Amino acid sequence: MTTETADTNPSGPATPHAIVLVHGGFVDGSGWKGVYSLLKDDYSVRIVQNPTLSLEGDVAATKMIVGAQSEPVILVGHSYGGMVVTEAGNDPKVAGLVYIAAFTPDAGESVETLIADPPPGAPVPPILPPQDGFLFLDREKFHASFAGDLGAEEAAFMADSQVPWGVEALSGTISEPAWQNKPSWYLVATEDRMIPPQAQRSMSARAGSTVEEVAGSHSIYLSQPAAVAALIEKAASQVNSAAWSSR
Template sequence: MGRAMRVNNVVLVHGAFVDGSGWEPVYQLLTAQGYQVHIVQHPTTSLAADVAATQAVLDLQDGPVVLVGHSYGGVVITEAGHHPKVARLVYLAAFAPDSGESVQKLCALPLPGAPLPPMLAPVRGFVRLDQAKFAAAYAADLQAERAAFLASAQQPLGLDAFTGEVGMPAWRSRPSWYLVASEDNMIAPLAQQLMAQRAGAAVTAARSSHAVHESHPAAVAALIDRAARDLR
């Protein structure tokens, strides 16, 4: 059998508490390699709304797609990944839920010694991270000025996104790749490894905080390139 042809379209889905602008370093690297890259600016209001926003971008693609999710974006791609244009999935320090799971359920029983994200009590149906603890939890390896800006510019997570449950996960029918952030203080690295193993993903790792797409864009772009070329 010959080697699979490269998938040239990449769609990037951001996680909770941030927006799509953090993908810019990865975007620049991938476009320099000839990929057509689109970034989903989903609202993080509910899983259904975020999936719909992602599928609307997928509709625009002119061929097969590598669909990439960071953090909560992993939940979104697990549901949106059934779109007929999605050929491969890439998870970056992300939740990769199974049927009936949500972020809330996956966080309800943390592993021993796992970090506890500094989420504040909901306000008007949305949760935020404690601004004073944001840098240590989310972006410990970014420049202090950038981490402070991200903390101040948080996009709050809707409770309907936090509790939104996945149906049949797309990773059951699509090949997947997973990048574990080994210094993550939002999603325990061991939890990442277990979810990746359950999904049958090809796994790599980076010595990174949760903000791996910003702090290690070359490693992220390299993994997306491997997925696009179907290299395990």
């Protein structure tokens, strides 16, 4: 693993790549708009709209989008989306994985197992008791926990437009983590109050990811799209370079 500060994308061979973006729990794919806008002129960019009812269903939805691409895919996951890309990333079209403040599970792990033993002193996400098999975050605590570096109005809209997250999705386990066979990159959000930064560092180290750290909340993909897009571009470039040097 290497740890770096965010910087500009290094140049590499112009091998085309598709970028597939996978959202996490409580939100939908529209949050990727800023990242999409920064990448769309240079890459084919697609956004998965996961049902977030089960890990199996979300992996299937992601593989459907991956399978439709005509170019090698850089598969990007935020938060719970990291679970999805870890399993879906085994698709042969996937060339590399990018985790944005995301769960990075090993074989047999689930969201439930990863959050069962939080680091000492870590904030507890304000997840409400299940309602008919679905989870929501406490609206009054959403801003501070999920979107601390966004404006109050934007955070309030996110809190009021939450996507119900199926309890079943939290128990879905990984069969074979794609990061064991594919290169990966990880953006640690150092002010995250949903997935503790210590946990992000531990998971990314275990995966052997190339790591960058940026001061930002769990919503760093919204608050700092340039930093997120730069890491995705770096991943695409470094995959290009590795492919080029092996020819």
